[in-house]
Amino acid sequence: MQTEPLLIGIVDDHTLFRSGLANLLAEFAEINVLFQATNGVDMQKKIAQHPEVQIILMDINMPVMDGYAATKYVKKTHPSVNVLALSMHEDENAIIGMLKAGAGGYILKGSTPTDLVIAIKAVKEKGFYINEMVSGRLLFSLKQDEPKPLITEKEHIFLQHCSTELTYKEIADLMNISPRTVDNYRESLFAKLNIKTRTGLVVYGIKHNLIKI
Numbered sequence: 294m295q296t297e298p299l300l301i302g303i304v305d306d307h308t309l310f311r312s313g314l315a316n317l318l319a320e321f322a323e324i325n326v327l328f329q330a331t332n333g334v335d336m337q338k339k340i341a342q343h344p345e346v347q348i349i350l351m352d353i354n355m356p357v358m359d360g361y362a363a364t365k366y367v368k369k370t371h372p373s374v375n376v377l378a379l380s381m382h383e384d385e386n387a388i389i390g391m392l393k394a395g396a397g398g399y400i401l402k403g404s405t406p407t408d409l410v411i412a413i414k415a416v417k418e419k420g421f422y423i424n425e426m427v428s429g430r431l432l433f434s435l436k437q438d439e440p441k442p443l444i445t446e447k448e449h450i451f452l453q454h455c456s457t458e459l460t461y462k463e464i465a466d467l468m469n470i471s472p473r474t475v476d477n478y479r480e481s482l483f484a485k486l487n488i489k490t491r492t493g494l495v496v497y498g499i500k501h502n503l504i505k506i
Contacts, residue, residue, distance in 0.1 A: 296323070298322065298323050298324055298325040299323060299324055299325065299347055299348060299413060299414070299417055300325050300327050300343075300345055300346050300347045300348070301318065301324055301325065301326045301327060301346070301347070301348050301349070301350065301413065302326075302327055302328045302329070302330065302336065302339060302340065302343065302346045302348070302349040302350070303315055303326060303328070303329045303330070303349075303350045304329075304330045304331075304332070304333065304335075304336045304349060304350065304351050304352055304355070304360070304363060305329075305331075305350075305352035305355070305379065306331050306332055306352060306355040306356060307352075308331075310402070311329050311331075312329070314350070314409075315329055317406045317409075318406070318409070318410070320406070321406070321410055323410070323414075324410065324413065327339075327343040327345070327346050328340075328342070328343050328346070331355070332355040332356055332357040332358050332359075332363070333355065333357065333358025333359065333360070333362055333363030333366060334357050334358045335357075336349070336358075336363055336366075336367075337366065340367070340370075340371060340374075344371065346371075346374060347373075347374060347375065347417060348374070348375045348376070348377060348413055348416055348417055349367060349374060349375070349376050349377070350377050350379055350413075351363060351364055351367075351376050351377065351378050351379060351391070351396065352379050353378060353379070353380055353387050353390075353391060354381075354387075360378060360391060360394075361390050361391065361394045362394075364376045364378070364391060364394040364395050364396050365394045365395060367395070368394070368395030375397045375416045375417060375420060376391075376394075376395060376396040376397060376416075377396065377397060377398055377399065377400060377412055377413060377416050377422065378391040378392075378396045378398070378399035378400070379399070379400065379401075379402050380399050380400070380401055380402065381401070381402050381403075382401075383401065385490070385491060385492050386458050388492055389456060389491075389492055389495045392492075392495065392496055392499055393456060393495075393499060393504075397416045397420050397421050397422060398412065398415070398416055398421055398422030399422075400412045400422070421500075443485075444482070444485070444503070447468075447478060448478050448481060448482055449503060450468060451464065451468065451475065451478040451479070451482075452482065452494055452495075452498045452503055452504060453498070453503075453504055453505065454467065454468070455491055455494050455495055455498070456495045456498060456499075456504045461475050461476070461479070462475075479491075479494075482494055
């Protein structure tokens with residue numbers, strides 16, 4: 294039995310990339326591109342015309358209304374719609390910002406069409422997708438029925454600061470501790486959570502409501 298195609302919106306200010314992406318996705322029977330938008334403001338008009346959209350592929354850097362604000366708008370007004378961030382580079386701050394805004398994951402613009410479709414399906418089915426920048430074992434640790442590892446109060450404070458643009462040294466100064474102690478908190482959380490990167494820590498914190506957004 295053939296399943297219904299996934300209903301997609303594409304928001305990107307680069308016309309050639311946006312149109313090319315739509316044409317590539319049109320080759321997949323399981324994908325139906327409902328609309329294209331040039332920025333967040335344009336997206337608001339398009340999503341009002343196509344409220345049945347299920348997933349929005351969202352560029353991060355756009356004029357008028359960028360991906361962060363546009364994602365927040367989507368999650369506030371259409372909470373059932375999933376957002377997959379499109380990133381040119383593996384920029385931790387940008388990715389963390391999109392995840393905090395409500396995106397279910399991100400994928401690089403240089404990915405293959407097949408990888409993109411895999412990401413789209415993952416976001417639709419699981420509500421979450423991330424690439425190899427975060428440990429693959431993170432998905433296992435994010436399961437809601439998994440027991441949460443014991444995180445100390447200081448580690449919790451450190452985790453909250455990790456979701457900002459502060460450097461580790463600036464976090465140490467803010468917490469009035471040594472950079473070495475910050476390193477210890479980071480390595481302890483990496484070990485407890487089976488995570489390898491700062492982005493992974495923030496994703497875990499968001500998913501388990503440990504980080505205030």
